[in-house]
Amino acid sequence: MLRYLFKRFLLILPTIFVPLILVFLLLRLSPGDPAGMMLGDQATPEQIAALRTQLGLDQPIWMQFVLWLKGIVTLDLGNSIFFREPVMQIIPRYATVTILLTSVALVLAVVIGVTLGLVSAMNRNKPIDRGVVTTAVLGISLPEFWFALLLIFVFAVTLRWFPVAGYNSPDAGIIAFGATIFLPALALGVRQSALMTRMMRSSMLDVLNEPYITTARAQGLPETTVLGRYAMRTAAMPVVTVAGLSAGYMLGGAVAIEIIFALPGLGRMLVEAVGRRDYPLVEGGVLTISLVLAVLNLLIDLVYALLDPRIRYQ
Amino acid sequence: MTTETMLSVSGLSKSFKSVKAVRDVSFAIPRGKTFGLVGESGSGKSTTARLVLRLVEPSAGKIAFRGRDLSTLSSSELRRERRHMQMIFQDPFGSLNPRMSVRDTLVEPQFVHGIGTAAEQLKTAERLLAEVSLPRAALDRYPHEFSGGQRQRIAIARALSTNPDLIVADEPVSALDVSVQAQVLNLMRDLQDRHGTTMLFISHDLRVVQFMCDEIGVMYLGEIVEQGPRDRIYNAPSHPYTKALLASVPGKGSGQRARLSGEIPSAHAVPSGCAFRTRCPHAFERCSSEKPAMREIGNGQRAACHLLDKAMAA
Amino acid sequence: MTAHSAPMPAEIVVPLAARRTVLEVENLSLSFRNADGLLPIVTDVSFSIREGEAVALVGESGCGKSITASAIMGIAPENAVIGGRIVLNGQEISALGPKDRRKLCGRHMGFIFQEPMTALHPTLSIGRQMTDTLKHNLGLSQSAATQRAAELLDRVGIPRARDILRGYVHELSGGMRQRVMIALAISCGPSLIIADEPTTALDVTIQAQVLDLLEDMRREMDLAMLFITHDLEVVGDFCDRAVVMYAGDVVERGQSADITRHPSHPYARGLIDAVPAHDDGRTRLTPILGTVPPVGQWPEGCRFAPRCGRADEKCRTRPRLETLSQTDVRCWHPLEAGA
Numbered sequence: 001m002l003r004y005l006f007k008r009f010l011l012i013l014p015t016i017f018v019p020l021i022l023v024f025l026l027l028r029l030s031p032g033d034p035a036g037m038m039l040g041d042q043a044t045p046e047q048i049a050a051l052r053t054q055l056g057l058d059q060p061i062w063m064q065f066v067l068w069l070k071g072i073v074t075l076d077l078g079n080s081i082f083f084r085e086p087v088m089q090i091i092p093r094y095a096t097v098t099i100l101l102t103s104v105a106l107v108l109a110v111v112i113g114v115t116l117g118l119v120s121a122m123n124r125n126k127p128i129d130r131g132v133v134t135t136a137v138l139g140i141s142l143p144e145f146w147f148a149l150l151l152i153f154v155f156a157v158t159l160r161w162f163p164v165a166g167y168n169s170p171d172a173g174i175i176a177f178g179a180t181i182f183l184p185a186l187a188l189g190v191r192q193s194a195l196m197t198r199m200m201r202s203s204m205l206d207v208l209n210e211p212y213i214t215t216a217r218a219q220g221l222p223e224t225t226v227l228g229r230y231a232m233r234t235a236a237m238p239v240v241t242v243a244g245l246s247a248g249y250m251l252g253g254a255v256a257i258e259i260i261f262a263l264p265g266l267g268r269m270l271v272e273a274v275g276r277r278d279y280p281l282v283e284g285g286v287l288t289i290s291l292v293l294a295v296l297n298l299l300i301d302l303v304y305a306l307l308d309p310r311i312r313y314q
Numbered sequence: 315m316t317t318e319t320m321l322s323v324s325g326l327s328k329s330f331k332s333v334k335a336v337r338d339v340s341f342a343i344p345r346g347k348t349f350g351l352v353g354e355s356g357s358g359k360s361t362t363a364r365l366v367l368r369l370v371e372p373s374a375g376k377i378a379f380r381g382r383d384l385s386t387l388s389s390s391e392l393r394r395e396r397r398h399m400q401m402i403f404q405d406p407f408g409s410l411n412p413r414m415s416v417r418d419t420l421v422e423p424q425f426v427h428g429i430g431t432a433a434e435q436l437k438t439a440e441r442l443l444a445e446v447s448l449p450r451a452a453l454d455r456y457p458h459e460f461s462g463g464q465r466q467r468i469a470i471a472r473a474l475s476t477n478p479d480l481i482v483a484d485e486p487v488s489a490l491d492v493s494v495q496a497q498v499l500n501l502m503r504d505l506q507d508r509h510g511t512t513m514l515f516i517s518h519d520l521r522v523v524q525f526m527c528d529e530i531g532v533m534y535l536g537e538i539v540e541q542g543p544r545d546r547i548y549n550a551p552s553h554p555y556t557k558a559l560l561a562s563v564p565g566k567g568s569g570q571r572a573r574l575s576g577e578i579p580s581a582h583a584v585p586s587g588c589a590f591r592t593r594c595p596h597a598f599e600r601c602s603s604e605k606p607a608m609r610e611i612g613n614g615q616r617a618a619c620h621l622l623d624k625a626m627a628a
Numbered sequence: 629m630t631a632h633s634a635p636m637p638a639e640i641v642v643p644l645a646a647r648r649t650v651l652e653v654e655n656l657s658l659s660f661r662n663a664d665g666l667l668p669i670v671t672d673v674s675f676s677i678r679e680g681e682a683v684a685l686v687g688e689s690g691c692g693k694s695i696t697a698s699a700i701m702g703i704a705p706e707n708a709v710i711g712g713r714i715v716l717n718g719q720e721i722s723a724l725g726p727k728d729r730r731k732l733c734g735r736h737m738g739f740i741f742q743e744p745m746t747a748l749h750p751t752l753s754i755g756r757q758m759t760d761t762l763k764h765n766l767g768l769s770q771s772a773a774t775q776r777a778a779e780l781l782d783r784v785g786i787p788r789a790r791d792i793l794r795g796y797v798h799e800l801s802g803g804m805r806q807r808v809m810i811a812l813a814i815s816c817g818p819s820l821i822i823a824d825e826p827t828t829a830l831d832v833t834i835q836a837q838v839l840d841l842l843e844d845m846r847r848e849m850d851l852a853m854l855f856i857t858h859d860l861e862v863v864g865d866f867c868d869r870a871v872v873m874y875a876g877d878v879v880e881r882g883q884s885a886d887i888t889r890h891p892s893h894p895y896a897r898g899l900i901d902a903v904p905a906h907d908d909g910r911t912r913l914t915p916i917l918g919t920v921p922p923v924g925q926w927p928e929g930c931r932f933a934p935r936c937g938r939a940d941e942k943c944r945t946r947p948r949l950e951t952l953s954q955t956d957v958r959c960w961h962p963l964e965a966g967a
């Protein structure tokens with residue numbers, strides 16, 4: 001078991017570092033100079049050169065990379081060029097919002113997806129099943145931003161149940177927080193929940209045909225146990241996989257949602273930081289997202305190992 | 315006898331990492347004869363079949379086919395030699411390409427080996443179809459339109475399409491119902507008589523092997539423990555495993571059933587000395603310390619068992 | 629129904645004929661409801677099993693033997709329409725609703741499947757599967773259920789029972805898996821065991837071990853056993869009586885010794901002749917010509933007629949199952965006994 005987790009851990013190292021290297025190179029290869037941007041149109045070339053030296057931008061690229069790697073190891077990601085405060089202090093403020101948003105969205109997606117998928121599988125080819133399947137197809141084809149606007153129009157503008165935009169941190173109370181996070185999370189999670197509905201439905205239908213389900217029935221176990229314990233345990237496996245992929249996808253999708261709902265999240269921060277050529281902040285943001293993804297993958301592997309003994313022994 | 319030896323295998327071994335799948339297997343098949351390899355799952359009989367065709371590269375040993383050492387052939391020479399050796403697999407559902415019509419299935423091997431013109435190839439296909447008692451109309455149909463027995467007939471026709479000298483048949487009737495099994499076995503014998511094909515026949519079913527084969531090798535845990543002419547093996551088995559196998563065949567009354575204890579050990583941990591000693595009712599000290607050598611019993615029968623030494627010494 | 633007249637081994641005191649009937653199946657039929665209406669799968673199957681008796685249901689794939697078993701267990705697919713009577717220990721279970729039928733499973737009927745690898749749950753421990761059954765059916769506590777599960781594994785010849793309980797099906801060998809399956813099937817003390825090709829997936833030497841175990845269980849627990857198989861030779865060794873099915877029909881029924889030695893139905897004869905016998909030195913087998921007609925394409929009259937060498941005009945009408953000297957046969961031109 002520990003060996004298995006250690007192996008998985010080694011495998012996630014590249015998923016952290018490959019994006020980092022790519023972002024590092026992309027930023028430096030793209031046009032635009034942070035020093036010039038910070039000092040504005042009026043700056044003299046001497047002023048810009050001085051700032052470049054101060055920021056270390058006059059060093060060769062490989063040297064910049066080595067310095068930056070050293071920074072990561074020593075947990076010093078440098079100062080934001082724009083905010084002029086340590087990246088390590090800025091990131092958590094924004095990352096919390098994004099992680100909360102994605103987590104709520106994931107929970108919504110899993111709850112909706114698993115429930116609808118099960119209901120659908122249990123009522124195969126009945127009207128309710130057809131209804132769910134059709135809705136799921138619709139859900140998969142809707143882009144998030146469009147659905148977000150629809151939600152705002154219906155629940156915030158017309159019904160006035162929720163605020164149109166803005167963010168209250170959980171410190172402001174669970175209700176205040178929930179009111180600002182629910183619509184964005186729903187908008188972010190709906191496509192994934194549609195995917196999970198379909199996954200859960202087909203996985204459950206497959207499992208119900210497995211001989212061990214017949215065995216459980218032939219042993220006289222009641223249908224609730226057969227479905228809830230014997231079938232769910234194996235049917236949930238593909239959904240776990242999908243949930244992992246979904247979470248990664250939603251971290252990316254959060255950018256659009258954060259902008260539409262004016263949430264102070266990592267996605268919005270990154271878009272703005274890229275516009276300002278704020279290298280340290282962009283790199284710090286990407287590092288954070290990679291780390292979150294890596295931890296998430298490790299968690300999924302852990303869940304897998306708990307669900308399936310065959311994996312534990314590999 | 316001066317019959318030509320079609321296939322001769324000596325010291326054939328194959329290890330997959332720590333698993334010794336096949337160990338020191340030797341046998342020879344005269345032209346036009348059928349050699350049967352019989353054994354339970356994990357005995358290495360199917361691996362031996364694949365080694366003989368060099369579908370799997372042997373770790374050690376020599377395979378002489380039509381007098382040529384296959385292991386010394388270059389890949390292009392081997393490809394040319396393949397024309398003369400064909401294989402029939404157990405699963406008639408998996409071994410035929412579902413997207414190829416029967417016509418293509420039968421023509422393709424001839425095309426690959428450059429046998430005849432297109433018209434001749436088609437003519438051969440038609441003739442083979444008649445030989446395996448399928449209607450000419452079958453040419454334009456696809457595998458899924460046929461029953462298991464019919465598919466196996468198509469697989470046999472395909473194997474014959476290059477007019478091979480050697481056919482390796484790996485459990486060719488195991489997936490078929492008894493009544494169909496008899497049809498296919500009869501067909502294989504008829505075709506062998508007509509074409510004079512040499513055959514290596516692999517099966518777990520002693521009844522089938524007895525019907526099909528002239529000479530038989532009994533395999534246990536990667537080794538041949540006894541081999542000899544069919545009648546000797548069935549009427550005067552000398553190795554305790556052969557005796558147990560024969561006694562396990564149903565149809566002799568429950569009182570006659572052999573009670574061979576335990577199961578085949580894992581090929582990861584082959585017992586020391588005689589591999590069969592952990593299940594052998596007659597095992598004594600020498601069996602765990604010393605590996606019994608293959609010894610001649612007479613009439614072409616050979617077996618590897620210390621009991622034979624005892625019997626001869628007595 | 630004919631009585632058992634063969635001499636019984638000494639340890640069995642009560643002759644079979646005097647024993648209590650555990651299962652009675654009368655005119656069982658089963659059809660699948662689909663878009664085009666009803667598709668018959670099994671028609672008119674009748675047999676009975678007494679305490680301690682093994683009855684074989686024999687036939688090739690597609691003859692309806694397995695679906696008959698699932699109809700008796702009450703686990704046939706939802707779209708199955710079942711007719712006829714099934715009586716278990718005097719109770720007409722075919723009249724019960726699905727919930728009550730389910731309650732009989734495990735407690736009164738145990739099921740053994742062909743492929744224990746897929747018939748046991750891949751990610752629940754062996755112990756969990758056994759104790760779930762014991763707790764639900766017998767109302768045992770967790771510790772009592774674990775204790776009983778360990779005893780059961782011990783009883784079916786599995787060493788280190790406690791360790792195995794913590795293990796999973798993929799860790800076991802084929803023979804051990806089937807032993808676990810047997811332990812599970814007998815765990816709640818059923819009076820009837822239905823075994824669907826229980827040894828087909830096993831190696832011959834292991835097959836012999838498992839058959840021995842089943843026979844021991846049958847004698848120790850006085851189990852009635854329905855043994856579903858395609859192998860007539862196993863039937864001869866293992867079963868008291870046999871029911872031969874072809875295309876959804878019972879074609880011959882009687883003592884297994886009679887059926888395996890001198891059957892009266894041409895199909896039963898064909899099944900025997902098709903198998904290469906141990907030492908008959910034949911150079912050709914006698915196959916049954918053609919193939920089993922698929923469900924939905926059964927011929928009128930005798931369903932075996934198109935493949936039968938003895939068929940004539942008369943076979944266009946459906947024969948009834950009639951009692952001949954030794955067996956019950958559904959044939960217009962049965963073979964002479966001893967032929």
